[in-house]
Amino acid sequence: MLKTTPFHERTAPLVRAQTWRRWAGFQVASAYDPHPEREYAAVRNAAALFDVSPLYKYRIGGPDAARLLDRMVTRDVTRCAVGQVLYTPWCDADGKVIDDGTISRLDERTFRLTSAEPNVRWLWMNAVGLDVTIDEISARTAALALQGPLSRTILQHLTPADLSQLRYFRLVHTAIRDIPVTISRTGYTGDLGYELWVDAERAVPVWDALMACGSGYGITPAGIWALDIARIEAGLVMLDVDYYSAHHALIEDQKSFPDEINLAWTVNLDKGPHNGRRALRRARAGRQAWSFVGIEVDWESMERLYAARGLPPHLPNVAWRTSAPVYRNGEQIGYATSGCWSPLLKRSLALAHLKAPHFAAGTPVQIEVTVEHRRERADAVVRALPFYDPARKRA
């Protein structure tokens, strides 16, 4: 039996086609409608409300809390201000990525770490000799993501905090209907958006307040299908879909350096000692073997492949998460791990791991597509990520 989130009593009646999925042992909506179109549209047009409670969450406190996290992750946690949020991966001693998530500095000595997989053992292993407390607060803390161009307008009606002053990747402790809530300007859609962190016991009234206030602004409960399209457009990597954790990989090839999954920007080799630093320095001294890039499939090429079978192109209305080989000049140079039709950009997109020297933006490649039971190769081109990056995300 899967666990249900604190919002289940609100979300369950809305899931019309029983399209549930599992996420970290929880049952969450893939979509509320049978198809995710309207929910995706809300992300880019109005405001979509996601239940992201299944995220793993840890509260790390004590005098050495910053030191623990700084030792563990690739970004410089010592320079993380109170009220700031860092997105970061963390690596094993070989510099291979274990997981990625956010670190929020709630006050001088308290942080909240989110992750895709359980990390409590890894945290304790890194905490040897440090004066810290580590609490798993996953079940106690409910989380919502309100994402989209009208998210700020809706939230501002409900909180006394001045959200126009809340910068990208900052947080504020405030209240909604007298319920203490932490609002961070973060999300997984690449759009203007916020995440709300609230005590699980008092979570439902926050959902109700958002839905009531948001009704005039097109607020739409949205599921993972819609989120998946948005995160691909935003070029955001996903554990277990686009890369494997070094802790679970069975062979070396399944592991990745941060640079190989488009996270080079999160690696600070000049800060204090941290897991994998030596290996990462060594790797940086050599040539980067793999890169994680965008692929845009050429529409006319797709149209031709389908026309040859007497069909109009078929486009999926949910993102795909299977591996598709990528070729150049007839030779396989990598593989795509997820992709979607972008309803906004009107383009077929994919996220792919490509070998050197084939990953420069603009490189013409081919991607395997299955057309009417036949494996074909469609023309495509390498694109820099993200595919979509509206100014409002940071503004």
Place this chain on the structure above:
Amino acid sequence: MTAARYDAIIVGGGHNGLVTAAYLARAGRKVVVLERRPLVGGAAVTEEVVPGFKFSVFSYVVSLLRPEIIRDLDLPAHGLQILPLESTVTPLDNGDYLAGWPDADETRREIARHSPRDAEAASQFGRLMHHMAMAVKPILGMVPPDPASLAPSDLRGLLKLGGHFRSLGAERFHALFKLMTMSSADYLDEWYEFDPLKATKSASGIIGTFLGPRSPGSAYVLLHHYMGEIDGAFRAWGFQKGGTGAISESIASAARAFGAEVRTNADVERVIVRDGHATGVALANGDEVSAPIVVSGLDPRRTFVDLIEPKHLPDALVEAIRNFRFRGSSGKVNLALDALPEFTFLRDGGRGYRSPLLANALRGAISISPSVDYLERAYDDAKYGEFSRNPYMDIVIPSLIDPGMAPPGKHVMSIFVQYAPYQLNGGWTDAKREAFGDAVIDTLERYAPNIRSIIRHRQVLTPADIERITGLSEGNIFQGELALHQLFFLRPAPAWAKYRTPVRGYWQCGAGTHPGGGIMGASGRLAALEILRGGR
């Protein structure tokens, strides 16, 4: 006299004119678009008629905007954002409703509630229409060859066309021929028994034409509806964020990014012709702009009668344009609302939704088409010079799809109304316009009794208003009827269906050329490609 020298002037900043401009500019030409009104878009404009309430004043949905245009001009980067408009609901006279939902199973169950036979027919009908639309689609992207010509390009085109039709096979070709000649009511009778279903489907066959559902030739327009569904994969169908004006703005923005200049408040009075060549245009304010290419995005009457002196044209063309049928047959009512209308079909006795699916019904279209007789009677009024007392209406509430269209909790409603003949007995007057608006509200009130009490502002547009504001002759929304005798190599006139005109350097790119109709942009694109191919 303007000092700047251009390669091409586009007369009229409607969406087709803007598409032509963008393609020419993309090919490196120095282009200027001259638009009479203070805003671009022609009939695809968004205007804030009441503060805070935005109306897609005329054209209100996008169905067939060509995917290649979206791609070539990178329109999403310039603001194109098409939002789903997923359902159509027809309220019935007995208080029930008929719905088409985005989910196939839900739709089948809904139709089966009225007729199990029709529920099965619908999927087979959809399959046939798919094949028909596939058969016609290549034609939309092709410069029409002239069957009376022996020029190599025409012969090549005809050969291609013949080959295409042969490839359909006999069965589909015959089905296509039937579709081209029958009335939509007769055609649908072969498939369906539930009258409101036939009525709602046939309604898409009468939009913008002066035909009734029982008029021969109306079946073909059914196909246009399904064409959108083929590109449904591409999802170019729906509601543009910010209204249809935002589509025009996105094309204009793309054109500017390619280097085109877009000038508003620039009223072109006539095209200057010297020695059989177009050399520029004269504006109403006395300015002149010169260029070796002048492209008219206006309708055929404006293009060949108003902008140019008939002496420059062969008599046969003048005659053909005189006989080109405009006959605007539709009007538009835009409402600013203080609350949502309460449609009675939504509710059960206890004020709950009659079905949970109806919670989203108002995000889609509401079709006032309760029976084929209802539509035909509406047409009868128009045939004899009156607006329909009980008109066909296609209603959308854009503010439910894009909250930016109205203040929170308030709404805008767009009502496409047919029939409203341009040639009204006694002509259109302010009083007649209000009476027409009243007929619309009276009809709507039968289905949504609170409508009168929530109207903050009412904008009523008759075909005469459409003509006055946009310049579309006789208020025809397609720049001339989409009737069989005015399509393909006959649009707008035999021998002149390839965007050229008898005046060298003078071109046409509006919806009055093939394929025309809707916010499609295909005419504008094909014209640009012809111009680029044919030089000057």
